[in-house]
Amino acid sequence: MTRLDPQVSRRFTKVVPSDLQHGGDEDNLLNLISAYCxxxxxxxxxxxxxxxxxxxxxxxxxxxxxETTVNAIECALWDGAKTLATDHFAEAWSMQEGCEPHANVFYAADWLSIPLDQGAEQYEAARMKRLLKKLEKV
Incomplete structure (x- = not known):
């Protein structure tokens, strides 16, 4: 709702963080997960x-x-676990994505080859076009 309210859009600047990068963000992400735990x-x-x-x-x-981290922690807490494990991430992601175990990024050995959001490129291009259009109006 706040995204649609013109007053909110006028008063606040939206922050769009850069994409996470393999080889650069793993340590920071692990520290964040540790803090959440x-x-x-x-x-x-x-x-x-x-x-x-x-x-x-x-x-x-x-x-x-x-979001996935918080959901994984919730799975761990529901299980009564004292330790957050990779299985909790797999469970949380499976519930969110509705995928089979062989297509679960947290279980699969060849997880980098799993096609995610096959229509995502078209969606992302349209999203960026809308975002740039909104920025031009500001």
Missing amino acids: AKAGIELGVADDLPARLITASRRRFGRAI
Whole structure:
């Protein structure tokens, strides 16, 4: 709703973070996940490649990575787990994406080859066009 309200658009600047990058954002993402775990009162016990898998699963979007992390922590808490594990990310992502286990970025051995959002390029191009059009009006 706030995105549609002209008063909000006029009064606030929208922040669009840059895409997450493999080889550059894994450590920061892992630190963020660790901080979230500390707030939730659970330990962090994920595989070393989890941040890279999370970047891929989130389509390099920071907000999606946070959403998946929060959902994974919620899965861990619902399970009564004392440690956040890669399986919790797989469960959270599976519920969100509705994918089969072999197509789950957190389970698959060849996770980089899993086609995500096959129609995403057209959607992303249209989204960027709308965003640029809005920025021109400001």
